[in-house]
Amino acid sequence: MRILHWHVHGSWTTAFVEGPHEYLLPVDAERGPDGRGRARTWDWPEHAREVPVERLRETDFDVVVLQRPEELALVEEWTGRRPGRDVPAVFVEHNAPHGAPGVPDSRHPLAERSDILLVHVTAFNELFWDNGRAPTCVVEHGVPDPGHRWTGEIARAATAINEPVRRGRTVGTDLLPPIAATSGLDVFGMQVDKLPRWPGLRVFEDLPQHRMHAELARRRVFVHPARWTSLGLSLIEAMMLGMPVVVLGAAEAAVSVPPEAGVVTTSRRTLVAATRDLVDDPELAAALGDAARGHALGRWGVKCFLADWEDVLARVTA
Numbered sequence: 001m002r003i004l005h006w007h008v009h010g011s012w013t014t015a016f017v018e019g020p021h022e023y024l025l026p027v028d029a030e031r032g033p034d035g036r037g038r039a040r041t042w043d044w045p046e047h048a049r050e051v052p053v054e055r056l057r058e059t060d061f062d063v064v065v066l067q068r069p070e071e072l073a074l075v076e077e078w079t080g081r082r083p084g085r086d087v088p089a090v091f092v093e094h095n096a097p098h099g100a101p102g103v104p105d106s107r108h109p110l111a112e113r114s115d116i117l118l119v120h121v122t123a124f125n126e127l128f129w130d131n132g133r134a135p136t137c138v139v140e141h142g143v144p145d146p147g148h149r150w151t152g153e154i155a156r157a158a159t160a161i162n163e164p165v166r167r168g169r170t171v172g173t174d175l176l177p178p179i180a181a182t183s184g185l186d187v188f189g190m191q192v193d194k195l196p197r198w199p200g201l202r203v204f205e206d207l208p209q210h211r212m213h214a215e216l217a218r219r220r221v222f223v224h225p226a227r228w229t230s231l232g233l234s235l236i237e238a239m240m241l242g243m244p245v246v247v248l249g250a251a252e253a254a255v256s257v258p259p260e261a262g263v264v265t266t267s268r269r270t271l272v273a274a275t276r277d278l279v280d281d282p283e284l285a286a287a288l289g290d291a292a293r294g295h296a297l298g299r300w301g302v303k304c305f306l307a308d309w310e311d312v313l314a315r316v317t318a
Helices: 010-016 053-058 071-079 123-128 164-171 173-183 209-216 233-240 251-255 268-280 282-300 302-317
Strands: 002-005 022-027 048-052 063-066 089-093 117-120 136-138 154-160 185-189 201-205 219-224 245-248 262-265
Touching (some): 010 302, 022 053, 048 053, 053 071, 063 071, 089 302, 117 123, 117 302, 123 136, 123 251, 154 173, 154 209, 154 233, 154 268, 164 173, 173 185, 173 201, 173 268, 185 209, 209 219, 209 233, 219 268, 219 282, 233 245, 245 251, 245 268, 262 268, 268 282, 282 302
Parallel strands (some): 002 063, 063 089, 117 136, 154 185, 154 219, 185 201, 219 245, 245 262
């Protein structure tokens, strides 16, 4: 099968292109948002190949996997085919709803379309979006196994947050100072250097993924403080590394971590105290981390992810 899709979310696409199909990625000279082509920082197989935008009209493909509303128009403009009508299509919604006046009332951009399957990455997102007439299903994340690398040799907590200043309370930036003050906290991600230098806080700006994994695994515990997001891939990766986790019990994260793998809480005080307890107890941290890894591999392994996607593709191309 030949699948047209855009390079939008590199981590998600890294798992998606591990499937048995040919994956066609639009590319232009600027390599901007609509023409990034192949990833520069991930190792993708050869059957994920670039197609110049100007050649898309003459390129055959069996299905298009959309990830942004604007791609509906791009497909028609660049290929001459209308998604859902002239060519089978699915739309992957990566995000939790973010509308007003109330989040549960957020109407999805495809809510009036019954000809495109809307695929959510968490059951929480599928529940909270107003999907309207669109048929829906859930395919949870698939994450390549980075290996059991936890040592916990550094008695500090770690977290991974991109743009923590801009995103603020949404990703739990306001919860970082008390954790840093009581446990020591190392923050990894993009634009983390913009954070104030709170006592106990250190930042590690935009490390390559393999280096970030290596550094995370040296920390005693991983903290996931986000209030409103799809299930963070960094949380899944930390669990696969064998890290124990302390998680704010919001959105899909609230039902994603079993008690033997870490602590899930809606209490600010418990979030801080549980982090401190695990930093102080390496044996407990190791036991929880082992359980976290086993759970993550069973639920978010690439094999299960690809099998679910085979079902989706068969459904829309039948």
